[in-house]
Amino acid sequence: MRQPAALRHDRDEGRRRRGLGGARRAADRRVRLCLEPAGRGRDPAAAGKGRQGPRRDHRPAATSSTSSSTAPIPGPRSTASARASRPSTRCCPIRRCAQALGAAGRPQVGARITSTAAPASRPANFVNNPERFRSKNDEVRVQRRQGEPDSSRRPAGRRGRRHPGQGRQEAEVRLPDLDQHSRARRPRRSSSRPARRPASTSELKSVTASVFFSSDVANPDTYTKFYCDIQMYTTTMTQPDPETFMNQFTSVGGRHQGEQVAGPQHHALAATRSTTRRSARPKASSIRSSARPCSSA
Amino acid sequence: MNDLACGDQAVIPVVYRPRVAGHATASCRLRISGWDNDIGNLQDWYREA
Numbered sequence: 001m002r003q004p005a006a007l008r009h010d011r012d013e014g015r016r017r018r019g020l021g022g023a024r025r026a027a028d029r030r031v032r033l034c035l036e037p038a039g040r041g042r043d044p045a046a047a048g049k050g051r052q053g054p055r056r057d058h059r060p061a062a063t064s065s066t067s068s069s070t071a072p073i074p075g076p077r078s079t080a081s082a083r084a085s086r087p088s089t090r091c092c093p094i095r096r097c098a099q100a101l102g103a104a105g106r107p108q109v110g111a112r113i114t115s116t117a118a119p120a121s122r123p124a125n126f127v128n129n130p131e132r133f134r135s136k137n138d139e140v141r142v143q144r145r146q147g148e149p150d151s152s153r154r155p156a157g158r159r160g161r162r163h164p165g166q167g168r169q170e171a172e173v174r175l176p177d178l179d180q181h182s183r184a185r186r187p188r189r190s191s192s193r194p195a196r197r198p199a200s201t202s203e204l205k206s207v208t209a210s211v212f213f214s215s216d217v218a219n220p221d222t223y224t225k226f227y228c229d230i231q232m233y234t235t236t237m238t239q240p241d242p243e244t245f246m247n248q249f250t251s252v253g254g255r256h257q258g259e260q261v262a263g264p265q266h267h268a269l270a271a272t273r274s275t276t277r278r279s280a281r282p283k284a285s286s287i288r289s290s291a292r293p294c295s296s297a
Numbered sequence: 298m299n300d301l302a303c304g305d306q307a308v309i310p311v312v313y314r315p316r317v318a319g320h321a322t323a324s325c326r327l328r329i330s331g332w333d334n335d336i337g338n339l340q341d342w343y344r345e346a
Binding site for chain 2: 096125126127128129133135137232234237238239240242243246249
């Protein structure tokens with residue numbers, strides 16, 4: 001079987017410095033150096049499980065995370081802490097931008113790519129069936145500001161990126177138009193502009209399913225270690241009960257590899273619904289979003 | 298709860314993927330469920346003449 005380019009010993013193995021792998025040219029050493037200070041990537045059953053790899057190469061996580069921007073972030077990155085803040089979890093405009101990109105591209109995906117095999121879902125429907133639980137709330141929650149001077153735009157940091165803690169919440173994602181007809185005419189323009197406005201950079205990574213679901217302890221792209229800010233996936237509603245399906249966003253079932261997916265307001269709602277389940281169940285899909293507190297950093 | 302998860306951008310729905318169970322040119326009244334067999338309620342099928 002042909003090895004991935006990053007693991008081929010006759011190549012650079014994806015490293016910038018050839019000597020990083022040590023005398024033995026351990027292919028996974030660079031990965032371990034990144035993962036282990038953060039407490040990830042260890043094989044719990046391996047010999048010497050307390051540490052894997054030469055100890056001298058390990059830097060303390062506390063100093064490395066503050067001194068260098070490329071140092072591994074300690075702990076799960078979705079945690080709302082100052083040292084491990086991620087724009088997708090902490091920054092409302094970034095998440096609104098992602099939603100706007102989805103709203104702008106969704107009709108094109110449904111009409112031109114997947115066609116009748118996968119129609120575009122309504123703008124905000126994770127529960128598509130049964131029909132009585134389908135949300136009628138079609139509002140795309142992206143605020144558009146018209147006629148604003150460019151000086152009101154949030155200043156971007158170096159190379160167009162945001163400076164951490166530089167007034168993120170004052171930024172708004174602005175879109176040219178969000179109505180159906182303008183999206184059909186200008187899909188490319190309307191989907192690229194919101195990505196530039198919040199001055200965010202992104203890296204797209206695609207992992208093959210056979211790699212993602214494998215159990216290679218040295219591979220950071222397996223489902224037990226893979227971590228990203230936004231992940232595109234397909235899920236199946238295995239039963240017609242939407243309450244069970246939406247449990248993944250609550251503290252009952254909303255955990256991905258031990259990390260919390262949703263916010264505290266979801267748990268509060270789930271707690272309310274669990275106590276009034278029998279009487280309020282038919283109204284489960286009529287919860288208004290105006291009661292939704294926007295997560296802010 | 299759906300509005301909460303979607304409005305908070307915890308999840309961004311893109312497409313949903315129904316399954317084709319049959320095709321007919323005539324007007325048929327079928328109620329097909331995604332959580333049951335395609336012919337799960339075969340006894341209730343009828344076709345308008």
